[in-house]
Amino acid sequence: MAFSGALTLTDLSDFITPSQACIKPVEQTNKAPEKQLGAASTEIHIDSGGAYYEVSPDDPALSAPPRKLEQAQISLNDCLACSGCITSAESVLITLQSHTEVLNFLDSNSPGESYKLPTLSIAPQTLASLAAAISSRTAVPTTPRQILRRVRVFCETVLGFTHVLDTSFARHLALREHVQEFDERRAQSGQMPMLASACPGWICYAEKTHSEILPFIARTKSPQQTMGTLVKEWMGQTWRKLPHEIYHVSVMPCYDKKLEASRTDFYNSVYSTRDVDCVITTGELELILQEKGWDLSSPVPGELDDPPPSTLPELMVHPGTSSGSYLHAIISHVKTTSPTPLVLSVKTMRNSDYEEYILRRETDQVEVFKGAKCYGFRNLQNVVRKVGKERGVRVGSGAAGRLAGRAQSNRALERGLDYVEVMACPGGCVNGGGQLKPPASTLDAEGYPRDWEETGVAQNAKWGDKEWTKKVEEAYWSVEQRGDDADQLLGRVLDDLCPAGLDHESRNRLFRTSYRAVESDVVGLAVKW
Structure with a gap:
């Protein structure tokens, strides 16, 4: 089974490799007896099969037989x-x-x-x-x-x-609850914009690198x-x-x-x-x-x-996006409950994975709602910075980030975001890391048929x-x-x-x-x- 890599705050790519920091020390479950004064030290040897053995380097002939070490495993809770x-x-x-x-x-x-x-x-x-x-x-x-x-x-x-x-x-039930929470936040002047909560990759990222953003994330279950x-x-x-x-x-x-x-x-x-x-x-x-x-x-x-x-x-x-239509459920609710007709406009920012949706009153074109669809960590980090700037939140790393007061500058000139549909994978959930890969092509680069299984190469x-x-x-x-x-x-x-x-x-x-x-x-x- 192929696994994707890890994420680092400084790397803006959506497909990144593990960093050294993601190697977690694991508690040794088969510790050797405490070393006595004057006792020989030990070393770890690896055989041709990849197994680890603890041996004494001083006098292998007189020492105990090499002791095979158990393989360390990392669980989900770890x-x-x-x-x-x-x-x-x-x-x-x-x-x-x-x-x-x-x-x-x-x-x-x-x-x-x-x-x-x-x-x-x-x-x-x-x-x-x-x-x-x-x-x-x-x-x-x-x-x-x-x-x-x-x-x-x-x-x-x-x-x-x-x-x-x-x-x-x-x-369907989660979307109803999502809309309910959005109304609660608006009525109680809660933390806005509200950020979608259905993507666990995004939640894990926020908890470990942007704790200052957590109050903005919807509490509705996925x-x-x-x-x-x-x-x-x-x-x-x-x-x-x-x-x-x-x-x-x-x-x-x-x-x-x-x-x-x-x-x-x-x-x-x-x-x-x-x-x-x-x-x-x-x-x-x-x-x-x-x-x-x-x-x-x-x-x-x-x-x-x-x-x-x-x-x-x-x-x-449902209408909207193939990732669950959280943004479109909010938009539909705002339009339905508005006392005046609203007109929706969509603006692509960097690419199709980062779009802004604006609802304006039909009569005077005043903005009443501004939302965004944000897929992939490249776009996600930009949105985190944007939310921090709009709401006066200092965007830091880990739990160091904290509220620094609400920024009032430019609020009269530009409406801030009200809601963001966030997904960690570019393309959204249909492109999740656990999905099937595309079938291998039967043609080579020049268009000729090729048996890729025989050559051991899987194209595309x-x-x-x-x-x-x-x-x-x-x-x-x-x-x-x-x-x-x-x-x-x-x-x-x-x-x-x-x-x-x-x-x-x-x-x-x-x-x-x-x-x-x-x-x-x-x-x-x-x-x-």
């Missing part, structure tokens, strides 16, 4: 606690969030007292990536809905999952974690299961979603369970399909029919290919709306979760989260612990 770098989850050796872990659980999940109801939820971006990959190999295009039906049949008949759902209804709440809290009631009696796996386009699921905020201490037990990427799902010999290009019965009766609506559509098979991202984007928008009334179901869900009404306390518990600054003791390239 990464979250690390303050020496800004590291994407893709560069971490993940031990408890993998497709192997899922398969091991399913193999050991036998009926009995310890049995857990296996449930799978899939992101629409994952379905779009799989659909684009299948369509590139077949004459007839395959839609995300067909992919969902095929994956459902595979997961239920081969793997043993009881329920296979997509996360579009959870996104669709993945909202889905975790729905599965464990609401659907569990329907299935007559307690949260710890459900094993919830999500399939996401991003490795950072593994980090998100492992946050302590999403751990239910009452039932000792996480909202999302395990996260696998689109590529890992494809590996499972390959290991089980399942051909995803083969149709399954009823894949073109209307959605079957289900607990949640299937593949709800890289993450971030713009042409491939466009195809995934097209597949994402090929879904047509069908099925249930989501708003009616949403009302029922909220009534079931909060019989006494959705008050501030229950809203925070169910649909919102919090952030915290991660202190750093990095001095140059040296990491202090």
